[in-house]
Amino acid sequence: MKLQISWCGLGIIFVLYSCQSIEPSTIGSEDLFLPEDLRVNLWAESPMFYNPTAMDVDEKGRIYVSEAVNYRSFKHDGQNPFHHDAGDRIVILEDSDGDGQADQSKVFVQDKDLQAPVGIAVIGHRVIVSSAPSMIVYTDHDGDDVADEKEVFLTGFGGYDHDHSLHSVVVGPDGQWYFNTGNAGPHMVKDKAGWTLRSGSIYNGGTPYNNSNTPGLVSDDGRIWTGGLALRISPDGKDLKVMAHNFRNAYELTVDSYGNMWQNDNDDQVTACRTSWLMEGGNAGYFSEDGSRNWRADQRPNQSIFSAHWHQDDPGVMPAGDNSGAGAPTGVALIESDDLGEAYRGMFLSADAGRNLVFGYRPKADGGGFSMSDKIEFVTSVHQSTEEYRWNNMDIDSTKWFRPSDVVVGTDGAVYVADWYDPIVGGHAMHDSLGYGRIYRISPKDKILKAPKLNFKTTKGQIQALLNPAINVRNKGFLALLQQGEEVIPEVESIIDHSDNPYHVGRAIWLMVQLGEKGIKKVEGLLNSESDDIRLVVFRALRSNNDNVLRYAGRLAGDKSPAVRREVALTMRDYSFAEIEGIIQKVIDGFDGEDPWSLTAIGIALDGKENEIYPYLTQQYGSDPLKWSNKMANLVYCLHPESAITHLKQRVVSDLIELEQRKRACTALAFIATPEAATAMLEIAKEVGNHPIQSWAGYWLQHRSTNDWAGYYQLKKEEKPRSSHVGVWRKELLAGETAFDTKIDLIKTMASDKEGGQMLINLAAENLITGSLRDTTAQYIFSNPDQGVRVLASEYFVSKNGQHIYNIVQMMEMRGRKVEGGEIFRKRCQSCHKAGNEGGDIGPALTDLKKKMDRRTAFDAIIHPEADIVFGYEPWIIKLKNGESKFGFIQGEGEYLSIKDGAGNIFSIHSSEVESRTRGRSLMPSPQQLDLSEKDIVDVVSYLWNIP
Numbered sequence: 001m002k003l004q005i006s007w008c009g010l011g012i013i014f015v016l017y018s019c020q021s022i023e024p025s026t027i028g029s030e031d032l033f034l035p036e037d038l039r040v041n042l043w044a045e046s047p048m049f050y051n052p053t054a055m056d057v058d059e060k061g062r063i064y065v066s067e068a069v070n071y072r073s074f075k076h077d078g079q080n081p082f083h084h085d086a087g088d089r090i091v092i093l094e095d096s097d098g099d100g101q102a103d104q105s106k107v108f109v110q111d112k113d114l115q116a117p118v119g120i121a122v123i124g125h126r127v128i129v130s131s132a133p134s135m136i137v138y139t140d141h142d143g144d145d146v147a148d149e150k151e152v153f154l155t156g157f158g159g160y161d162h163d164h165s166l167h168s169v170v171v172g173p174d175g176q177w178y179f180n181t182g183n184a185g186p187h188m189v190k191d192k193a194g195w196t197l198r199s200g201s202i203y204n205g206g207t208p209y210n211n212s213n214t215p216g217l218v219s220d221d222g223r224i225w226t227g228g229l230a231l232r233i234s235p236d237g238k239d240l241k242v243m244a245h246n247f248r249n250a251y252e253l254t255v256d257s258y259g260n261m262w263q264n265d266n267d268d269q270v271t272a273c274r275t276s277w278l279m280e281g282g283n284a285g286y287f288s289e290d291g292s293r294n295w296r297a298d299q300r301p302n303q304s305i306f307s308a309h310w311h312q313d314d315p316g317v318m319p320a321g322d323n324s325g326a327g328a329p330t331g332v333a334l335i336e337s338d339d340l341g342e343a344y345r346g347m348f349l350s351a352d353a354g355r356n357l358v359f360g361y362r363p364k365a366d367g368g369g370f371s372m373s374d375k376i377e378f379v380t381s382v383h384q385s386t387e388e389y390r391w392n393n394m395d396i397d398s399t400k401w402f403r404p405s406d407v408v409v410g411t412d413g414a415v416y417v418a419d420w421y422d423p424i425v426g427g428h429a430m431h432d433s434l435g436y437g438r439i440y441r442i443s444p445k446d447k448i449l450k451a452p453k454l455n456f457k458t459t460k461g462q463i464q465a466l467l468n469p470a471i472n473v474r475n476k477g478f479l480a481l482l483q484q485g486e487e488v489i490p491e492v493e494s495i496i497d498h499s500d501n502p503y504h505v506g507r508a509i510w511l512m513v514q515l516g517e518k519g520i521k522k523v524e525g526l527l528n529s530e531s532d533d534i535r536l537v538v539f540r541a542l543r544s545n546n547d548n549v550l551r552y553a554g555r556l557a558g559d560k561s562p563a564v565r566r567e568v569a570l571t572m573r574d575y576s577f578a579e580i581e582g583i584i585q586k587v588i589d590g591f592d593g594e595d596p597w598s599l600t601a602i603g604i605a606l607d608g609k610e611n612e613i614y615p616y617l618t619q620q621y622g623s624d625p626l627k628w629s630n631k632m633a634n635l636v637y638c639l640h641p642e643s644a645i646t647h648l649k650q651r652v653v654s655d656l657i658e659l660e661q662r663k664r665a666c667t668a669l670a671f672i673a674t675p676e677a678a679t680a681m682l683e684i685a686k687e688v689g690n691h692p693i694q695s696w697a698g699y700w701l702q703h704r705s706t707n708d709w710a711g712y713y714q715l716k717k718e719e720k721p722r723s724s725h726v727g728v729w730r731k732e733l734l735a736g737e738t739a740f741d742t743k744i745d746l747i748k749t750m751a752s753d754k755e756g757g758q759m760l761i762n763l764a765a766e767n768l769i770t771g772s773l774r775d776t777t778a779q780y781i782f783s784n785p786d787q788g789v790r791v792l793a794s795e796y797f798v799s800k801n802g803q804h805i806y807n808i809v810q811m812m813e814m815r816g817r818k819v820e821g822g823e824i825f826r827k828r829c830q831s832c833h834k835a836g837n838e839g840g841d842i843g844p845a846l847t848d849l850k851k852k853m854d855r856r857t858a859f860d861a862i863i864h865p866e867a868d869i870v871f872g873y874e875p876w877i878i879k880l881k882n883g884e885s886k887f888g889f890i891q892g893e894g895e896y897l898s899i900k901d902g903a904g905n906i907f908s909i910h911s912s913e914v915e916s917r918t919r920g921r922s923l924m925p926s927p928q929q930l931d932l933s934e935k936d937i938v939d940v941v942s943y944l945w946n947i948p
Contacts, residue, residue: 032402034379034442037341043416043441044102049091050082050435052418054130054168054252054331054406057470058122061411061451062094064108065418066129069435071116072161074208082435087112090120090129090138092145093439098450100441109138109147115161119168119179119252123235124476130179132157132165153237154191158200159184160209164228164249164266168331171475172255173510174544175482176232176239180263182249183227183286184210186217192237199225199245201291202893205874215291215893226291230261230278244282244318246289251330252406253278254348254471257506258533259540260370262363264329264350271848272309273329275350275361276321277370279597280570281604284318285311293707293892296900301699305845315638315671316603319596322361322372326848328354331406331418336503337469339413340444345501349378349415351404356381358404358417365532368566369597379404379417379442412449413469415442456480463491466511467504478511486516493522506537513545520546527552532561539567550579557586565590566598572605577612580605585616593631603638610641618647625650625665626657633661640668642676649680652697653687663696670700673708706896706908726755734768744776751780757789762885764796765877765918782929792875792887798929806863806927811934812856816942825940828930836947850945858941862927874919881915 032040044063053068069084089110093102108127119130127138127147134155138147159165164182172178181187184207186200198217204210218224219242228247233240243261253263261278265286276284283289288298288311299308307313310320330351335344348361360378363370381402406418419438443449454468455461456476462484465477481488492515495508509526512519526538539556543549553568569587572580584605591598606613614636621632625647628636633651636644651657651665666684669677678701685697701709732738733746747769750756760777763769769777778797784790825835832843839845849858878886878897886909892898896908927937 032379032381032440033377035376037343037445038442039445040379040440040442041100043095043100043439044093044105045438046434046436048093048102048105049439050437052405052420052437052439053116053118053163054120055408055416055418055439056120056122056168056472057408057410057416058092059411059454059456059465059473059476060094062092063102063408063410063416063439064120064122064127065091065093065439066114066117066120067091067435068116068118068420070161071163072207073115074161084110086110088114088117088131090114090117090127090147095451100443102439106145108140108145109150111136111150116163118163119166121169121171121177121472123169123171123177123472124479128153128169128177130166130168132159132162132181132184135166135169135179154189154233154240156189156197157181157185157187158210158213160207162207162210163251164203164206164210167250167252170254171472171478172232173257173259173478173507174541175475175478175510175514176234176544178230178232178243178253178255178261180230180247180250180253181228182251183247184249185213185227187229189240191233191240193239195238195240196220197225197229197231197240197242199227199229199242199291201226201287202294202890203227203287215287224290226289227284227286228265230263243280244278244284246284246286246291246317248286250284252332254332254334256334257336257503257510258537259506259510262332262334262348264324264332264352266329267309271323271326271845272306273324273327273352273354274310274320274322275324275329275348275359275372276319277363277372279318279369279566279600279604281573282318282600283316285314285320287311288707288892289314289316292894293898296889297891297898297906298703301695313667315640315668316600318600319369321370322375324350324352324355324359326354327352330404331408333407333409333415333471335409335415335469336501337409337413338501339449339469340415340442345503347378348372349407351407351417353403353405353420356400356402356404358407365563367592367595367597368562368601369595378415379440409469409471410441410451411454411468411470411473412443412451414449416440417442459484459488459491462488463495466507467495467501474507478507481511482514486518489515489518489522492519496522496526502533505534509534509537510541510544513541527555532563535559535561536564536567539564543571550575550583553580553583554586557583558590562590562592562595562598566601569598569601569605573607577606577609581612581616584613585620588613588617588635589620591631591635593629593634599634599638602635606639610639611643613639614641614643626654633664637664637668640671642672642674645669645672645674645676645680649684652684652693659692662693666693666696666700670704671708675709675712678704678709678712706898707892707894710895726759729756730759730763733763743773747773747776748780751777751784754784754786754789757781757784757786757793758885758887761789761792761796761887762877762879765879765885798926806859806934806937808856808859808863811859811938814935814938816938816940816945818939818942818946821936821939821941821943824932824936825943828932829940835944846944847947855941855945858944859937862932862937862940877918878909878914879916879918880909880913882913 034040049065051068052065054066056064067089070088087110090108092106092108094104095102096104114131117129117131121128125140129136135153137151137153139149141148157166159182162184164184166181169177169179183201183203187197189197198219200214200217202215204213216224225242225245228250229245230243230253232243247265249266250263253261255261263278264275267273287294295309306323311317312320330353333349335347338345348363350359357380358378360376361372362374363372401421402419403421404417405420408416410416417440454465462477462480466474468474492508492512496505499505509523513523523538526534529535539552542552549571553571556564557568559565565587572584617635622628648665648669652662669681681697681701685694688694729750733743750760781793781797782790830839832840834845835847876890888899888901891900896910898908900906
């Protein structure tokens with residue numbers, strides 16, 4: 001018998017050729033690591049379900065699973081042996097005998113409209129499935145666990161068959177539905193009241209369907225929302241509202257019983273994933289504010305990837321939260337019960353498929369926001385650290401078989417983790433062909449957790465449901481109590497007055513304000529509470545339920561708690577300045593001058609009202625810009641009103657101000673999109689002489705001339721006349737009367753010249769050179785003196801230097817040599833890719849590649865570089881109206897295209913000069929073109945796997 005290793009399911013699938021049997025070798029619960037006071041057991045596994053993308057829990061403690069068997073089906077061209085022709089499914093799993101393991105599985109619905117759904121919520125007898133372009137509600141009216149009715153609740157979301165799409169709904173403590181969607185737009189969604197969301201960006205790719213996105217779209221609220229979005233909607237489908245925006249792909253969010261929103265966010269670099277508390281109305285900073293430029297286009301000189309990636313140095317952008325490093329964050333949950341133990345109450349769980357773990361965060365109040373620095377590895381398949389990897393004797397990392405896709409808290413208080421294995425995470429790849437998956441259950445060692453039997457016919461049962469650990473289950477108790485009205489006020493009041501669980505108190509407050517005037521009066525009395533948390537949740541609850549917002553805001557604007565003041569500020573955005581003037585002044589007076597969360601909230605409150613507040617700021621905190629305190633400087637930086645242009649310029653040019661503060665003032669000036677600001681920046685560049693500020697001002701002049709200042713200011717550049725010889729070469733090469741030998745000599749000459757090489761690539765793109773002429777070009781163009789030409793040549797020419805054949809199964813058996821691999825990397829790869837602290841910035845950084853994929857997948861990515869191209873690294877051929885062509889990666893769009901060429905240089909082209917643009921394949925040369933053997937590739941991967 002011959003043993004073949006196939007990377008499918010949740011681990012390695014061993015195929016014996018003689019009998020074709022398939023037996024998964026997977027991680028058992030004994031292979032997972034978690035805190036010593038907890039235990040984990042395997043709760044369910046395939047074939048009870050397949051490819052779990054998301055889970056939710058119903059009132060009976062059963063788990064509903066959304067499957068994505070058909071995920072990325074377009075990649076398989078009908079060759080995937082495991083496919084559901086009738087569409088993907090929702091499966092119900094149940095532990096009917098209470099022994100801690102599921103023993104029943106049934107299909108709730110299978111629907112062709114379900115194409116790789118990545119979100120599910122069970123809300124009463126309705127099951128809400130998120131499967132872009134639609135959010136679909138399936139209703140089980142007769143309780144037989146089969147959907148009876150289907151309603152397209154919302155539609156128009158981008159991201160069909162794409163994980164940067166529509167994600168799970170959770171019900172907030174206010175009874176509203178919260179959810180998010182990734183940046184695979186555009187999202188053109190009309191709610192049931194007719195309000196329309198229009199949101200886009202420059203993000204394209206990942207699927208053949210995600211090829212038309214648009215930045216700068218305006219929604220019916222008059223605002224530009226971009227990228228990934230956090231959204232809220234009423235259960236009746238009305239009142240759609242954007243809660244925050246500009247994520248990359250926040251896979252899931254949750255809302256705690258105080259009304260705090262929490263989420264994680266994927267990155268497109270291996271160092272910049274994040275986990276954060278989410279501020280209402282906040283800009284999370286993935287794109288420029290209107291979505292027209294990605295972070296690479298806006299990365300400033302010497303700015304770190306993490307800061308640039310999330311635009312952390314831009315005024316008005318929320319703090320990014322915890323940098324969780326390389327990975328692929330997925331589902332989230334927040335533990336609000338003591339069932340696991342008091343130490344876990346309040347822990348925010350963030351699953352990360354790329355890191356093979358679920359993080360456990362203990363958020364701590366920090367000014368107007370939260371610190372996420374206190375975290376543990378709640379459960380992982382890699383002992384002690386996700387930075388180290390163990391290898392067995394066949395170089396297969398069994399510790400990486402754990403790929404958590406979602407995490408939920410059950411009605412019993414246990415934590416359930418869905419595990420869908422795929423050998424690669426990220427890059428929109430799909431290598432799994434059997435859909436093997438598992439669900440693990442985590443519970444305390446010292447007690448047995450049982451799912452309660454909830455009786456919704458009694459007030460006691462409804463209260464029990466309201467206090468349940470499962471987030472969507474407690475909504476059914478909320479609604480049942482709400483239907484009783486003032487009759488249940490004594491029971492709800494008892495929770496507020498006597499519960500020792502603050503989350504229970506929070507839920508009771510949200511409910512109480514909806515129980516009529518008596519309930520509102522009771523809650524209003526809590527505005528005097530000594531607890532900052534109570535005053536905060538009271539304000540939020542009162543705000544959500546009546547029209548006296550400004551009265552409550554005025555009362556709390558000077559509150560001792562920065563979190564309460566922050567919340568007051570966030571409510572002011574949609575009011576006129578006249579209505580909020582006194583309130584926002586109190587909030588500003590209480591600002592400590594440093595807290596970034598409070599500062600951002602003030603910016604949100606004064607959006608569009610910056611010039612109106614500026615006289616108060618100068619009167620209260622100083623009209624002399626050279627004597628501004630840090631508080632005043634930070635406020636002006638965040639708000640950057642037009643009326644502050646003169647003051648900002650004075651700070652920038654003054655030697656009395658330290659350099660970093662001068663640069664900060666210069667940056668604030670750069671974010672004022674007016675001709676006066678552009679003129680002031682030009683004057684600064686002339687006045688400061690040979691000083692670091694001059695180069696900083698010069699950077700902003702050049703950068704802004706292609707976006708916010710386009711039309712106001714243009715750098716005067718010497719027009720380099722186009723080389724006449726290039727046109728002569730082209731004409732002679734294409735002329736029918738030119739002798740063949742002359743054409744060969746001409747190609748050799750052009751291939752050794754930068755502009756000639758560009759012309760040859762352009763001719764190949766137009767299919768004007770073929771056959772032996774194309775072969776001759778391929779023989780010489782890879783020696784072109786311009787790196788950009790050499791890189792771009794691989795798009796249309798095949799190097800004849802190498803004729804290697806690659807067998808990944810054999811390569812898996814080879815031992816790599818990291819020293820030799822480092823030498824090969826520096827010679828062949830370093831000009832484009834960074835590894836460690838060295839290398840170019842043309843392609844993605846590879847320092848932490850091992851945290852995103854296994855060796856087998858790394859081999860495949862090198863051998864087939866065109867298969868899965870990271871967003872922002874898709875090559876484009878831009879044909880200009882003057883006959884020239886430009887090549888590179890589009891970094892920003894609008895009046896100007898911002899393009900990074902094959903040498904890493906960024907340049908801009910006015911959109912009026914563009915005749916057409918064509919998306920190409922990967923610019924990364926194939927291993928044949930790089931003359932890499934199987935052994936060379938193994939050595940290079942060994943080097944990458946051993947970078948400190």
